[in-house]
Structures are given as C-alpha cells and as structure tokens.
Amino acid sequence: MEIKRVMVVGAGQMGAGIAQVCAQSGLKVQLNDNNAVALERGMQTIQKLLDRSVLKKRITEQEKLETLQRLSVSETLQDASKANLIIEAVIENMEVKTNIFRQLDVIAPADAILASNTSSLPITEIAAVTDRPEQVIGMHFMNPVPVMKLVEIIRGLQTSDQTYQIIEDMAKKLSKTPIAVNDFPGFVSNRILMPMINEAIYTLYEGIASVEDIDTSMKLGMNHPMGPLTLADFIGLDTCLYIMEVLHEGFADSKYRPCPLLRQYVKAGWLGKKSGKGFYVYN
Numbered sequence: 001m002e003i004k005r006v007m008v009v010g011a012g013q014m015g016a017g018i019a020q021v022c023a024q025s026g027l028k029v030q031l032n033d034n035n036a037v038a039l040e041r042g043m044q045t046i047q048k049l050l051d052r053s054v055l056k057k058r059i060t061e062q063e064k065l066e067t068l069q070r071l072s073v074s075e076t077l078q079d080a081s082k083a084n085l086i087i088e089a090v091i092e093n094m095e096v097k098t099n100i101f102r103q104l105d106v107i108a109p110a111d112a113i114l115a116s117n118t119s120s121l122p123i124t125e126i127a128a129v130t131d132r133p134e135q136v137i138g139m140h141f142m143n144p145v146p147v148m149k150l151v152e153i154i155r156g157l158q159t160s161d162q163t164y165q166i167i168e169d170m171a172k173k174l175s176k177t178p179i180a181v182n183d184f185p186g187f188v189s190n191r192i193l194m195p196m197i198n199e200a201i202y203t204l205y206e207g208i209a210s211v212e213d214i215d216t217s218m219k220l221g222m223n224h225p226m227g228p229l230t231l232a233d234f235i236g237l238d239t240c241l242y243i244m245e246v247l248h249e250g251f252a253d254s255k256y257r258p259c260p261l262l263r264q265y266v267k268a269g270w271l272g273k274k275s276g277k278g279f280y281v282y283n
C-alpha cells in the first residue's frame with residue numbers, strides 16, 4: 001500500500017509540523033483538531049513557515065501554494081474515513097490517546113495504518129484497544145518537525161513487518177531519516193536525552209554551576225546546538241518530568257529518579273518557554 005492521504009490528529013506544534021512536512025512531500029493532508037482555535041493557529045504556523053521558506057528561497061511561491069492546496073482542515077474524526085494513514089499527535093495522556101484510537105479503528109478504512117507520535121507511551125498498549133494492532137505503529141518526530149531529520153519508528157509487540165515497511169518508506173519520502181525502535185520506555189531518543197537533561201538539572205540543584213555555565217559546557221564542550229537547560233525549556237519542563245516518570249516507573253531503576261528541582265519548577269508552573277519562565281525568562 002502506498003500512503004496518499006494522511007490525517008494528522010492534533011493541531012499543536014508537533015501536529016502542525018507533521019502536517020506541513022507531509023503536504024510538502026506531495027501527500028494530501030487533513031489537519032484535524034476538535035478545537036477550532038487550535039486548528040486556526042496550526043494553519044497560521046504552517047503558512048508562516050512556508051512564507052519564510054519562500055523568503056529564504058528554499059521553495060518557490062508556486063510550491064508554497066501547491067503545498068497549501070494539499071492541506072485541508074477537519075474538526076471531526078469522521079473525516080478519517082478518507083485517509084490511509086492517520087497520525088495522532090495529541091497530548092501525552094493514555095486515556096485521551098486510546099479514546100481516539102478506539103474511534104479511529106471504527107472510522108478509518110480497514111487497511112489504514114494508525115500511527116502515534118507519542119514520545120513515551122507504549123505503542124503495544126495503544127494498539128491493544130484496536131481490532132487492528134498489527135496496523136498500529138509509533139512515528140516519533142522531533143521538535144521542530146520541519147527542521148529535525150529523525151523519525152523514530154516504534155514497533156509495538158503486534159506491529160506487522162508490512163506496516164513497519166510502509167511507514168519506513170513514508171518517513172524517507174518525507175526526507176526524514178528513520179530508525180527502527182522496539183517498544184520500551186522512552187524508546188531511544190528520550191531514554192538518552194532525558195537523563196542528560198535531568199542530570200543537568202541535578203548539577204544546578206547541587207549548586208555546582210549556574211544555568212548559563214551548565215549550558216555553555218554542553219554547547220561549547222560537546223557542540224550541542226542548545227544547552228540542556230535551554231533545551232528543557234524548549235521541550236517543556238512538564239514534558240521532561242513526565243518522560244522521566246515514565247522511565248523511572250517503566251524500568252523501576254533509581255537512576256531515572258526525576259530531580260526534585262524539576263518537580264518543584266513544574267509545581268510552580270514554570271514550564272519553560274511556553275509559560276514564559278523556566279530556567280530562563282522569556283518575553
């Protein structure tokens with residue numbers, strides 16, 4: 001099966017980014033959200049990034065218009081009846097995600113693939129609420145989606161080889177580099193990234209260095225594009241804490257214990273860039 005029509009469920013930063021790269025690679029895409037304001041905001045983000053790409057001469061005005069023509073919006077999951085791949089990119093909450101997958105399983109064509117952009121929830125458990133677990137898979141994109149090349153493709157216990165192959169081919173069509181990952185807590189990228197961020201927060205908590213110096217150490221010492229505390233603010237401290245908890249619980253290993261300072265910041269509502277304050281202050 002060749003993927004031709006995609007629905008992306010969830011018009012937040014990740015969903016909008018996924019819809020954009022799919023449309024830019026020639027696929028017909030519906031961006032779906034039950035919140036009209038979020039949908040509007042998602043489409044505006046795509047429009048702005050495409051305008052910038054024209055300005056930077058990465059694409060022509062004509063290519064931008066063609067991309068926008070391939071994109072449409074949808075406020076009801078019923079529209080999934082027209083898609084052969086549905087990529088869910090809603091909040092990291094098992095109940096919300098399984099509720100969507102149950103509905104998609106009924107609405108989507110029998111041969112459609114259901115993918116989740118989850119950063120940490122088990123694909124096997126999401127797949128188990130459907131009657132097509134062999135056609136359920138993880139497609140974990142990185143933020144910002146239009147820029148980052150990696151897609152982790154996560155195979156649930158029941159994901160078929162055929163589903164995996166179709167999604168791997170599709171990720172390449174999006175000009176991304178796929179990696180094959182088995183379904184364990186944090187997958188690969190967050191299993192490595194989040195303990196590093198957590199350790200940077202411990203380094204601050206124990207008074208070993210300042211926020212700026214911790215970031216400088218990794219930026220100039222290891223050539224990371226962002227220091228770990230800047231990156232934590234960019235990802236969202238609530239998301240970082242949530243993923244550390246998934247690792248801690250999933251492996252029952254104290255090496256994944258979330259730093260108390262991270263917990264305290266989240267309790268204070270200091271969630272990073274999105275709330276205006278995290279390890280840094282944002283306007």
Ligand code: 3HC
Binds near residue numbers: 147
């Ligand atoms: N959306 C789309 N494009 C963006 C963007 C965004 N949110 N932010 C930056 N860009 C583009 C810019 O437009 C710019 O392109 P252009 O100037 O050629 O048009 C290009 O990226 C570079 O941006 P800047 O010059 O403003 O800044 P930087 O050179 O610092 O790059 C960055 C920004 C690409 C975000 C870079 O700092 C970076 O790679 N940071 C690390 C990002 C990272 O680690 N992401 C993974 C997070 S973890 C994750 O997603 C997993 C999840 O499960 C938690």
